[in-house]
Amino acid sequence: MMLRAFQLPRIDRLATVYVCHPIAKLTGWSEKYCVPVLTYHSISENLFGKVHPYHHINTPVSIFSLQMRWLRHAGYRTISLIELMNGFETTQDLSKTVVLTFDDGYQDFYSDAFPILKQCGFTATVFLATDRIRDESVRVEGADYLTWNEVRELQCEGITFGSHSVTHADLRSLGPEQIDYELGYSKETIEQRIGAHVDSFSYPFALPEEDGDFIRYLADTLENMGYSNGVSSAIGRAKPKDTRFFLPRLSVNSWDDLELLKAKLEGGYDWLHWPQWFYKFAHHNVALMAGRSFDQVGTR
Numbered sequence: 001m002m003l004r005a006f007q008l009p010r011i012d013r014l015a016t017v018y019v020c021h022p023i024a025k026l027t028g029w030s031e032k033y034c035v036p037v038l039t040y041h042s043i044s045e046n047l048f049g050k051v052h053p054y055h056h057i058n059t060p061v062s063i064f065s066l067q068m069r070w071l072r073h074a075g076y077r078t079i080s081l082i083e084l085m086n087g088f089e090t091t092q093d094l095s096k097t098v099v100l101t102f103d104d105g106y107q108d109f110y111s112d113a114f115p116i117l118k119q120c121g122f123t124a125t126v127f128l129a130t131d132r133i134r135d136e137s138v139r140v141e142g143a144d145y146l147t148w149n150e151v152r153e154l155q156c157e158g159i160t161f162g163s164h165s166v167t168h169a170d171l172r173s174l175g176p177e178q179i180d181y182e183l184g185y186s187k188e189t190i191e192q193r194i195g196a197h198v199d200s201f202s203y204p205f206a207l208p209e210e211d212g213d214f215i216r217y218l219a220d221t222l223e224n225m226g227y228s229n230g231v232s233s234a235i236g237r238a239k240p241k242d243t244r245f246f247l248p249r250l251s252v253n254s255w256d257d258l259e260l261l262k263a264k265l266e267g268g269y270d271w272l273h274w275p276q277w278f279y280k281f282a283h284h285n286v287a288l289m290a291g292r293s294f295d296q297v298g299t300r
């Protein structure tokens with residue numbers, strides 16, 4: 001399984017491992033203040049359909065286990081998003097720290113990911129789309145989701161939970177009232193169910209970072225609702241100057257061999273944020289020119 005990444009020439013991997021990672025190491029880009037926040041989804045063999053490796057959202061247990069053991073042996077320790085923000089504020093040396101995040105709330109986090117994390121002495125934050133978390137496990141598109149009992153059990157073991165909205169909606173397509181519901185009701189539901197404060201939000205789908213008005217509106221709304229930080233799909237390591245509600249992350253899946261994972265952790269993948277941003281910017285402007293309505297942006 002690990003060999004697959006070598007068999008498929010991926011431009012992003014080649015540029016990262018052989019060009020950008022060596023440059024990042026040479027320049028020593030702010031190791032102390034740049035922290036990798038890794039994004040996982042499902043820890044399973046299920047591929048959720050045939051998609052490009054870049055978009056895979058599963059990591060088989062064997063590969064996840066290898067990645068976690070490598071992290072431990074490389075001397076990494078996990079911190080929470082709250083600890084990350086505190087570290088940024090107090091300019092702590094955050095070398096060899098990593099934040100592990102899991103989006104959506106798949107049941108395999110309970111059955112497969114957590115036992116490995118526990119063995120490695122790691123902790124993590126799981127972001128729940130609360131409509132899919134019930135007293136009995138729900139299956140959506142072939143994937144099983146956590147139950148509230150499992151969530152509470154994991155919380156007792158030190159796992160942190162955040163909101164990933166209620167329905168896993170594309171928030172930019174919604175009006176203000178619906179956005180309030182997705183952000184507010186999911187937070188309220190998790191807090192009621194686990195009896196603890198929810199600090200973090202994970203933006204579902206691609207963050208429309210090219211849309212400054214929407215991003216500011218959403219950040220204000222998150223702050224007003226009592227969130228203190230959040231993560232997004234923007235590529236890169238988290239830095240003190242990042243907007244705290246949309247921290248960039250590094251997506252990891254079954255295609256990440258250890259060389260690519262190491263490069264990502266050490267800043268070799270951060271360059272991809274530029275093509276990602278340019279793609280979004282171009283797409284946004286083409287859509288505007290094609291007459292698609294973004295009227296709501298100004299009123300949010």
Ligand SMILES: [Zn+2]
Nearest residue numbers: 103104204205
């Ligand atoms: Zn998601």
